[in-house]
Structure formats: C-alpha cells, structure tokens
Amino acid sequence: MYFTKMSEEYFSAVIDLEKQSYPEEMRMGMEGLKEEATQPEFFYYSVAGFSKGELVCYIIAYIPQIYAEYHSKQIYIADVNCPDFQYLPRLLLFFFQQCEKWNRNKKLFHAEMRSTSYHLLDSIDKCKKRGIKIIEDHILHKYYDNGKMLIM
Incomplete structure (x- = not known):
C-alpha cells in the first residue's frame, strides 16, 4: 500500500474507481476531473492510494479559483472515494500530511x-x-x- 500526490496519469483509474463507487448521476467523469484539475493547487492537495499497483482510493482537493482570488485560507475537499474502509485512516493521514506540507497558512477545510x-x-x-x-x-x-x- 502506498500513497502519492495525484497525477494526470492516474485520471483513467480515478474515473474507473468513480464508476464502481457512484451512481451515474453523481459521477464527475473525465471532463469534470480535468476541469477540477485546473483549480489552484489541485496537484498539491489531491492524493491517490494504491494497493498492489491498483488505485484503491483517492481524495480530490484544491483551492477553488474564487477562494484563491480572495486569498481564502480554505481547502475544498471535492471528493473522498475509499470503497474499502480499511484504507481510509491511512488515506486521510497522508492527505492531512500533504496539507501540512503545503500549508501556506490554510487551516480550514470546506466539504x-x-x-x-x-x-x-x-x-x-x-x-x-x-x-x-x-x-x-x-x-x-x-x-x-x-x-x-x-x-x-
């Protein structure tokens, strides 16, 4: 099991996991994911978890453009997808460690x-x-x- 920052190369796997986890009307799809990836600091705060080389969980988080324009200190958590709850504590721990690493005085989370x-x-x-x-x-x-x- 390992965790890493989100990368564009994982997007297909994110979409596959999303299809397994959510009904169709609640999925963002590739287009929505690529749009979210343009938000400030998306690749700083979004994380992915892998087991045996397969994506098993992820968190999509960023500073929404509207927040960034007003120098908000809020990190928006857009999605937490962890179908197997055994991975959730480690996923969250890694996520918050990343947030602390890239903190820049952002202390609030919006979800x-x-x-x-x-x-x-x-x-x-x-x-x-x-x-x-x-x-x-x-x-x-x-x-x-x-x-x-x-x-x-």
Missing part, C-alpha cells in the same frame, strides 16, 4: 457531503476525538437528481 457520507461525522464527540470542528452546516434537500440531500 460537501451526501447524507450517507455525513454519517462518518455523526456526533460531536466523534468529531472532537478526530480533531474535527464543524463550523457551519446546511442541508439542501433533493440536491441530486436522484433526490438525495446534500449536507454542506
């Missing part, structure tokens, strides 16, 4: 999660133990085409 993802952060006690502080959240009902809600 939008489907209700199913939000269960990972289902209690304040668990969040505190994991070093997470939820500053603000919003629920957007029926955000996705399939009627699922979005929690930001």
Whole structure:
C-alpha cells in the first residue's frame, strides 16, 4: 500500500474507481476531473492510494479559483472515494500530511457531503476525538437528481 500526490496519469483509474463507487448521476467523469484539475493547487492537495499497483482510493482537493482570488485560507475537499474502509485512516493521514506540507497558512477545510457520507461525522464527540470542528452546516434537500440531500 502506498500513497502519492495525484497525477494526470492516474485520471483513467480515478474515473474507473468513480464508476464502481457512484451512481451515474453523481459521477464527475473525465471532463469534470480535468476541469477540477485546473483549480489552484489541485496537484498539491489531491492524493491517490494504491494497493498492489491498483488505485484503491483517492481524495480530490484544491483551492477553488474564487477562494484563491480572495486569498481564502480554505481547502475544498471535492471528493473522498475509499470503497474499502480499511484504507481510509491511512488515506486521510497522508492527505492531512500533504496539507501540512503545503500549508501556506490554510487551516480550514470546506466539504460537501451526501447524507450517507455525513454519517462518518455523526456526533460531536466523534468529531472532537478526530480533531474535527464543524463550523457551519446546511442541508439542501433533493440536491441530486436522484433526490438525495446534500449536507454542506
């Protein structure tokens, strides 16, 4: 098992893993991934995890252009895809190590999660133990085409 910064050469594998993990209406696809890759610091913060030479997990993160223009200190986590939860702790550890390495005084993370993802952060006690502080959240009902809600 090894982790590395995201590279364009992994994009096909990212799309394949995305197809295994998400219904069609929730996938970004190659075009969406390439568009996200143009965002500031995409290749600093996005990471990929491999087991036996195969991509098994990834995090897509960057500074959205609109944030960069206003010198925001927020890193946007666009996607965490880790179908096998045994890899998740190491994936997150590597991701946060990369963020610390490229920190540049960015201390806040912004993420939008489907209700199913939000269960990972289902209690304040668990969040505190994991070093997470939820500053603000919003629920957007029926955000996705399939009627699922979005929690930001």
